[in-house]
Structures are given as C-alpha cells and as structure tokens.
Amino acid sequence: MASAAAEGTGRPLQIEGLSVRYGEFPAVTAATVSLGAGRVLGLVGESGSGKSSLALAVSRLLPPAGRVVAGTALLGSVDLLTLEGEALRRARGELVAYIPQDASAALNPVQRVGRQVAEVFRVRHGLGKEQALAQAVSLLAKVGIRNPGVTARRYPHELSGGMRQRAMIAIALALRPALLVADEPTTALDVTVQAEILGLVKDLQADYGTTLMWITHDMGVVAEIADDIAVMYGGRLVEHGAAVDVFKEAVHPYTSALLSSFTSGRLAAPKQPFVAIEGSPPVDTIPPGCPFHPRCPRAFEPCATAVPDTRTVATGHRVSCHLTEPA
Amino acid sequence: MTDIPAPFDWDEFVAAATENQIDATAASRRAERLAFAGRVGLRIVLAAVTILAVLILTFILEFVVPGNPARAVAGPKASPVVIAEVTRNLHLDRPVWQQLLSYIGNALHGNLGYSYVSDQSVASLVGGRLPATALLMAGGIAVELIVGGALGIWDGLRPRRSWVLASLNIGLLSVPTFTFGFALLLLFGYVWPVLPVTGGFGAEQLILPAITLGLLGAPYYANVVRDQLRETLSAPFVRTALAKGLSRGAILRRHVFRIVVPPVLTMAGMDVALFLSGVVFVENVFAWPGIGELQVQAFDNVDRPVLMGTVVVAAAAVVVVNLLVDLLRLVVDPRVRSESL
Numbered sequence: 303m304a305s306a307a308a309e310g311t312g313r314p315l316q317i318e319g320l321s322v323r324y325g326e327f328p329a330v331t332a333a334t335v336s337l338g339a340g341r342v343l344g345l346v347g348e349s350g351s352g353k354s355s356l357a358l359a360v361s362r363l364l365p366p367a368g369r370v371v372a373g374t375a376l377l378g379s380v381d382l383l384t385l386e387g388e389a390l391r392r393a394r395g396e397l398v399a400y401i402p403q404d405a406s407a408a409l410n411p412v413q414r415v416g417r418q419v420a421e422v423f424r425v426r427h428g429l430g431k432e433q434a435l436a437q438a439v440s441l442l443a444k445v446g447i448r449n450p451g452v453t454a455r456r457y458p459h460e461l462s463g464g465m466r467q468r469a470m471i472a473i474a475l476a477l478r479p480a481l482l483v484a485d486e487p488t489t490a491l492d493v494t495v496q497a498e499i500l501g502l503v504k505d506l507q508a509d510y511g512t513t514l515m516w517i518t519h520d521m522g523v524v525a526e527i528a529d530d531i532a533v534m535y536g537g538r539l540v541e542h543g544a545a546v547d548v549f550k551e552a553v554h555p556y557t558s559a560l561l562s563s564f565t566s567g568r569l570a571a572p573k574q575p576f577v578a579i580e581g582s583p584p585v586d587t588i589p590p591g592c593p594f595h596p597r598c599p600r601a602f603e604p605c606a607t608a609v610p611d612t613r614t615v616a617t618g619h620r621v622s623c624h625l626t627e628p629a
Numbered sequence: 630m631t632d633i634p635a636p637f638d639w640d641e642f643v644a645a646a647t648e649n650q651i652d653a654t655a656a657s658r659r660a661e662r663l664a665f666a667g668r669v670g671l672r673i674v675l676a677a678v679t680i681l682a683v684l685i686l687t688f689i690l691e692f693v694v695p696g697n698p699a700r701a702v703a704g705p706k707a708s709p710v711v712i713a714e715v716t717r718n719l720h721l722d723r724p725v726w727q728q729l730l731s732y733i734g735n736a737l738h739g740n741l742g743y744s745y746v747s748d749q750s751v752a753s754l755v756g757g758r759l760p761a762t763a764l765l766m767a768g769g770i771a772v773e774l775i776v777g778g779a780l781g782i783w784d785g786l787r788p789r790r791s792w793v794l795a796s797l798n799i800g801l802l803s804v805p806t807f808t809f810g811f812a813l814l815l816l817f818g819y820v821w822p823v824l825p826v827t828g829g830f831g832a833e834q835l836i837l838p839a840i841t842l843g844l845l846g847a848p849y850y851a852n853v854v855r856d857q858l859r860e861t862l863s864a865p866f867v868r869t870a871l872a873k874g875l876s877r878g879a880i881l882r883r884h885v886f887r888i889v890v891p892p893v894l895t896m897a898g899m900d901v902a903l904f905l906s907g908v909v910f911v912e913n914v915f916a917w918p919g920i921g922e923l924q925v926q927a928f929d930n931v932d933r934p935v936l937m938g939t940v941v942v943a944a945a946a947v948v949v950v951n952l953l954v955d956l957l958r959l960v961v962d963p964r965v966r967s968e969s970l
C-alpha cells in the first residue's frame with residue numbers, strides 16, 4: 303500500500319481572484335492564495351469570514367445557492383473551477399477531497415460505515431463488494447481505527463465523534479487526492495480527540511505528500527501544522543505568507559489582534575487578562591472600504607472609503623492594509 | 630514508503646489491526662442477529678395482545694348496544710316461547726363472560742360462530758370476501774404509491790416547487806370519496822362506457838374502485854415524498870456522496886431513496902386501516918364483493934356474529950399489516966433498531 307504513495311503526491315495550488323456570492327451577498331471577494339505542492343496552508347478567520355465558502359468553492363461542493371462569479375483555482379495545470387461533467391466527477395477524490403466539520407451529518411445514517419468507505423472503490427475503481435470492503439477495512443485501520451472489521455459493520459450513530467471523523471478522513475483519502483481541504487474537522491470534537499485527529503491528518507498528509515488546506519479559527523491548530531497562513535476577514539484575504547513570518551511579524555491589525563487574543567488565551571500565564579477583538583464580524587453587509595475598519599484600532603481616513611491594495615511586504619508575505627502604503 | 634519519519638509504523642499497525650478481524654466480524658454478526666430476533670419476537674407478542682384487546686372490546690360493545698338478536702332471528706311476530714327457545718339455542722342466556730370466553734376459545738380454533746341469517750360459518754363468509762377486499766386495498770395503495778410517488782419525485786427534484794402539484798393537491802383533497810366514485814362511474818360507465826358498471830370480482834371491475842380509493846390519497850404521498858426528497862438532497866451526506874464522485878442517478882439510488890422510503894412505508898401501513906373503513910363505502914358504490922359490502926348486509930340484518938367477524942378480521946388485518954411495516958422498517962432503517970421498541 304505504502305509503495306503507491308509517490309503517485310498520490312500533492313500538486314501546487316494557485317487560487318487567483320476567486321469571488322463567491324450567495325445571491326447578492328459577497329461571501330468571498332477576489333481571494334488570491336498560493337500554496338506549494340505538499341505544503342500545509344492554515345486558512346484562518348472568524349465565523350462568516352468566507353473561509354468555508356472558499357473551501358467549498360475549491361472543492362466544487364458549493365450548495366446550489368452559492369456560485370463562483372470570478373477567479374481560477376489551478377491545481378497543477380488543472381483549473382478546478384472550470385471542470386464539468388465526467389471530468390469533474392473524476393477529479394473528485396483524486397484531485398481534490400474534502401473533510402467536513404460535522405462528520406455525523408456527513409455520513410449516511412442508514413448505511414454501514416464500511417460500505418460508505420467501500421463505495422469509493424466500488425464506484426471509482428469498479429471493485430466487487432468483497433474486494434471493496436476489504437480495501438475499506440484496511441483503510442479504516444490506516445486512519446487509526448483499532449478494530450476496523452467490527453467498525454465497518456457499524457452504523458454512524460453507533461460510533462463516537464472521533465471514530466466518525468476518522469471514517470470521513472478515510473473516505474477523503476481513499477483515492478490519495480492531490481489536494482485535501484479540511485474544513486474545521488476538529489471543531490465538533492472534544493480536546494483530546496481534536497489532538498488525535500490533527501496528528502492523524504498531519505501524519506497521513508506527510509505520508510501521502512498531499513497538499514493540505516486546513517480551515518480553522520484556532521491559531522493553536524495553525525501553529526501546530528501550517529507551513530503557510532492565510533487570514534480572511536469579511537470575505538477578503540487580508541494577510542498571506544509563511545507561518546513563521548506571519549507569527550513573528552504580523553502586519554495587518556486584524557492578524558495581530560487574532561494572535562494577541564490567542565497568546566492571551568492559550569499561552570497566557572495564570573490571571574493574565576484575556577484580550578478580545580472589540581466589536582463583531584460583519585454578518586449581513588460587508589462595510590465599504592477595508593472590511594475591518596469599524597473594529598480596527600489603527601484605522602485612519604482612507605480605510606472607510608477605499609479597499610486597500612494587496613502589497614508584498616517581504617518575500618512571499620502579502621498584506622492588504624492601508625498602513626503598508628508607501629508614505 | 631518514502632523516508633518521511635512517522636510517529637509509528639503504520640503498516641505494522643494496519644496488519645495487527647486487520648488480524649483477527651474475521652472472527653470479530655462473525656461474532657458481531659451473531660450478536661446483531663440475536664438482538665434483531667428479540668425485537669421481532671417482542672413485536673409479534675404485542676400484535677397478538679392488540680388483537681385480543683380488540684376482540685374483547687368489540688364483544689362487550691355488542692352487548693352494550695340495545696336490541697335482542699333472538700328477536701331479529703325469530704322474526705317480529707314470533708311468540709315469547711320461540712324467542713326463549715332461540716335465546717337458549719344461541720346461548721344468549723349465559724353470563725357475558727362465559728359467552729366471551731367461549732367466543733375467544735372458538736376464535737382461537739378459527740371458529741367465529743355462525744350467521745344468524747344463513748347458518749353459514751362466519752369464518753368462511755368473511756374468508757370468502759377477504760381476497761376481494763385485500764385486492765382492492767392493494768390496488769388502492771398501488772395507485773397512491775405510483776401517482777403520489779411520481780408527483781412527489783417530479784416536484785422534489787425541481788429547483789422550485791411547482792404550482793401544478795399544489796393545485797392538483799388542493800383539488801384532489803377537496804373531493805369526497807362518494808362524489809368521486811359516482812363521478813368515475815358516470816364518466817367511464819355511461820358517458821364513455823369503457824368499463825363495466827355492474828360490479829363483481831375481476832380485473833376490469835377493480836380499476837374504478839382502486840382509482841377512487843387511491844387517487845384521493847395520492848396528494849398526501851406526493852407531499853411527503855417531495856418534502857423528504859428536498860430535505861435529504863440538502864443533507865451533508867449527499868454532499869459527501871457528491872464528493873466521492875457519484876453520478877446524480879447513483880446518489881439518488883444509493884443514498885436518497887433509502888431515506889425517503891421508510892416514512893412512505895409507515896403511511897402505507899396506516900392507510901390499510903384507513904382503507905378498511907373506506908372500502909365499506911367504495912365497495913358498496915361499485916358493488917365490489919368484499920368485506921365492506923358484507924358488513925353493511927350484516928348490519929342491516931342484525932347478524933351479530935357476521936358483524937363481529939368482519940370487525941375482528943379487519944382489526945387483525947390492520948395489526949398484521951402494521952406489524953409487517955414495522956418489521957420492514959426495521960430492515961430498511963437501522964436507526965429504528967436502536968429505539969427502545
């Protein structure tokens with residue numbers, strides 16, 4: 303099994319000017335993200351920042367109400383956003399796979415887990431029932447399920463949250479995708495299980511060489527696994543760069559605020575006050591100009607009217623903020 | 630494998646975990662079967678208790694209702710001596726509980742008594758009518774499932790709800806059974822005489838009553854199928870199926886319809902009960918020789934054993950069909966198996 307690992311290796315991802323709308327609401331506006339083959343991107347933002355819409359658009363799983371109005375998403379040389387019909391079906395699971403936030407809803411409640419994993423092999427490789435199930439059982443073992451044969455015969459409601467998420471990971475990784483999109487897969491789990499799932503995906507990602515996009519609002523998770531970071535706010539990408547650079551020298555006030563609320567929360571000494579970001583993120587309407595300006599402690603005149611250009615402040619470190627404007 | 634360091638040896642772990650899985654799988658299969666058999670047994674016992682309760686209640690009800698059956702049998706001009714004789718012959722002079730016990734005892738042996746009017750055994754009278762009623766109900770349910778299912782699937786798969794189904798539903802729901810039955814008879818029997826109107830038991834005679842029974846129930850099925858379909862199509866597990874690279878048809882076949890079917894089954898089971906009261910009317914309009922027609926005759930003649938027999942058999946049929954639906958749901962929907970009953 304491991305010998306085939308080289309075939310499934312990741313490809314570089316280049317998202318260029320991606321915009322997603324739900325009706326008239328701009329969920330994602332002109333997002334540009336680049337990620338090297340086999341690297342891990344931590345896509346960070348609060349609820350409603352557009353990170354999940356970006357993930358679903360790239361995975362080609364947007365609900366009918368959402369549509370991509372502009373942009374490309376090149377995975378290697380293939381634009382994921384223009385694939386249609388048979389080509390799109392073949393790309394699913396092989397080029398791009400998706401791990402959802404809520405595994406219990408993402409598994410069919412009336413089918414045994416083994417059958418749901420085996421279905422990938424049945425449909426995509428044309429395997430027979432027995433063969434596909436045998437593959438599914440060994441895949442379940444590979445995602446760290448200790449008695450895969452028994453688990454394969456269980457229905458989703460008979461498994462724990464961690465087990466269900468492992469089954470979802472097995473489904474996502476079954477065809478060794480070039481790009482794996484993980485949409486907050488640990489949010490619904492308790493803390494110890496979160497750490498296990500995080501470790502599992504990290505190991506399998508390294509083993510397969512898959513390019514990984516991990517969506518989260520948890521800076522701790524990002525610090526744990528990400529090579530690169532992309533920060534989203536109000537549907538726009540505000541800061542994007544290598545994890546080391548962003549953690550060391552965050553430029554955008556929103557990124558700094560996120561980091562200080564993280565350090566004052568998780569990494570704080572006892573009795574140290576918790577730092578929160580004032581105000582709440584935009585829900586119904588995105589403010590004009592820089593979307594963050596109503597909450598920004600360093601906002602000045604241009605912020606409320608003009609959307610800041612994205613500038614490169616250091617090699618591979620791009621920021622969208624009026625503060626970076628040359629004086 | 631490449632030289633990327635792993636926290637531990639996956640291959641070894643996978644091999645160890647896969648070993649002995651065959652035994653474990655067989656054991657879990659045996660345990661599942663045992664639990665399943667337990668549930669089935671419990672449901673059968675409950676069904677038997679229900680039938681017994683119906684039998685006792687119906688029997689008591691007949692004694693509460695005024696009127697002396699002996700007088701009905703002997704005729705209005707019979708002398709008190711004759712009536713007393715008849716009363717003794719029919720064991721009507723014995724205490725109620727003795728009559729009830731002997732009725733239950735006989736019923737357990739398949740003997741439901743004898744008709745006061747024709748002296749025929751009730752079991753053979755009802756049994757003779759049973760196939761006709763069962764066929765009519767099956768026809769009615771088939772019409773409901775086909776028409777309602779097709780409309781529901783058509784509307785459920787559209788991006789927007791259709792006004793066609795909404796108005797069709799309102800139209801069908803506001804028509805009373807008897808009007809619809811007579812209208813069909815008039816239309817296809819006289820105006821455009823393609824089907825027989827004389828009644829009787831046969832394929833041609835079945836069409837109109839089956840449509841009358843089924844078409845008026847179809848809107849309920851259409852609504853349930855449409856709502857279930859819409860809800861299921863937006864469920865995250867359908868997105869998972871899409872992400873696996875399944876075609877639209879495969880997603881519907883493999884994932885969606887299995888969720889839509891159980892509530893439809895439950896509805897069909899309840900319809901058997903509904904139809905058993907509905908057939909009384911439809912059978913009489915179309916002169917279909919089923920239990921409903923027999924029941925009306927028995928009522929007219931104060932033929933207590935036959936009336937009692939039709940009620941008991943109908944109740945038993947409802948209980949048995951709902952038992953079957955329950956068992957079918959147990960097979961189709963595994964979540965039902967973890968419910969307490």
